[in-house]
Amino acid sequence: MRRTIFVLLMILASTRCAQFQDIFTQTAQASPRVNSAPVVSPSVEAVTAEGEVSSVRDPIETKKGVYYFVANGDTLAKIARQFGINQDDLAQINNLYDSKMDVGRRLFIPQKRLMRNYLSVTHILKETKLAQQRNSGDLEMIWPVKEFHLTSGFGMRRGRPHDGLDLSAKIGTPILAAAEGKIIFEKKFAGYGNLIVIKHAKNFFTAYAHCHKTNVTVGKTVKQGQQIGSVGRTGRASGPHLHFEIHKGVEAVDPVLYLPKKT
Numbered sequence: 001m002r003r004t005i006f007v008l009l010m011i012l013a014s015t016r017c018a019q020f021q022d023i024f025t026q027t028a029q030a031s032p033r034v035n036s037a038p039v040v041s042p043s044v045e046a047v048t049a050e051g052e053v054s055s056v057r058d059p060i061e062t063k064k065g066v067y068y069f070v071a072n073g074d075t076l077a078k079i080a081r082q083f084g085i086n087q088d089d090l091a092q093i094n095n096l097y098d099s100k101m102d103v104g105r106r107l108f109i110p111q112k113r114l115m116r117n118y119l120s121v122t123h124i125l126k127e128t129k130l131a132q133q134r135n136s137g138d139l140e141m142i143w144p145v146k147e148f149h150l151t152s153g154f155g156m157r158r159g160r161p162h163d164g165l166d167l168s169a170k171i172g173t174p175i176l177a178a179a180e181g182k183i184i185f186e187k188k189f190a191g192y193g194n195l196i197v198i199k200h201a202k203n204f205f206t207a208y209a210h211c212h213k214t215n216v217t218v219g220k221t222v223k224q225g226q227q228i229g230s231v232g233r234t235g236r237a238s239g240p241h242l243h244f245e246i247h248k249g250v251e252a253v254d255p256v257l258y259l260p261k262k263t
Helices: 002-030 076-083 087-093 112-118 121-128
Strands: 045-047 053-055 065-069 106-110 149-152 155-157 160-162 165-168 174-176 181-188 194-199 204-209 211-214 227-231 241-248 251-253
Touching: 065 076, 076 087, 076 106, 087 106, 087 112, 106 112, 112 121, 121 181, 121 194, 121 204, 121 241, 121 251, 181 204, 194 211, 194 227
Parallel strands: none
Antiparallel strands: 045 053, 065 106, 149 165, 155 160, 165 241, 174 227, 181 194, 194 204, 204 241, 211 227, 241 251
C-alpha cells in the first residue's frame, strides 16, 4: 500500500513540474527580449533607395572653418567650387592626392581669413616640429640666385603678408643653398609649386619656391652655395622667379636683414 502511494506521489510531482516548465516557456516566448532590438550606431553613410551610398552628415561649422563630409557624386573640383576655395589648396590642406574621394570622408575648409595659416612655410615648420622655441644668434647667408631682379619685398602686399622676397630670373637659373643645412621638405606645396625647405644651424630655416626642378631629397645635407634646384614658375606664379623665405624658428623674417648688401 505504501509503495502504491509513493508511486502516485511521484507521478503527480512529475506532472506539476512539466506544467510549470510549459508555463515558463510560454511566458519567455511572449515577453520581449531586452537585446532583441538592433543597435543603431551613428554613421556618416546611408544607402539610398537606388542602392547608392550617400552622406547623411551635414557640414559642421567651427570658428576656424567648416568640416564637410563627402557625399555621393562629389568631386574635389565640385567641393572647391561650392566653398569658393582653390582646388589645389583644398587638396593640400586635406592631404588628398587623388580627385576621387570616399563617401563619408571628412574634409576641412578653413575660413578665408585663416587660409594662409594652412598653406604657408610656417605651417610646414609647425607640423615638422623641428623649430625650437628659442633662437640663438644670427647666421651668415648668401643670395640664393646670383643674377636676378627683385620684384617684391618682404611685408604686406595687396593687404596680406608676403613672407619673403621674389627674385625674378630666367627659367633654369641655378638656385643655391643660402647656408649649409639639411633638406627637411621637397615637394609640390599649394601655391608655392615645387618647394624646398632647409634646416640650418641656430634655428634658421630657408624656403625656395616655384622651382622648375629640384636636385635634392629630404634628409640630404647641402653646403652653402650648392645648387639645389632651378628657377621656374610652378604653383601660382605670374612669371619665372624664386620666392625666397628665411625663418627664425617658425617666424618669417625679412631676408634682406641676413643677406649681403647688393651693390
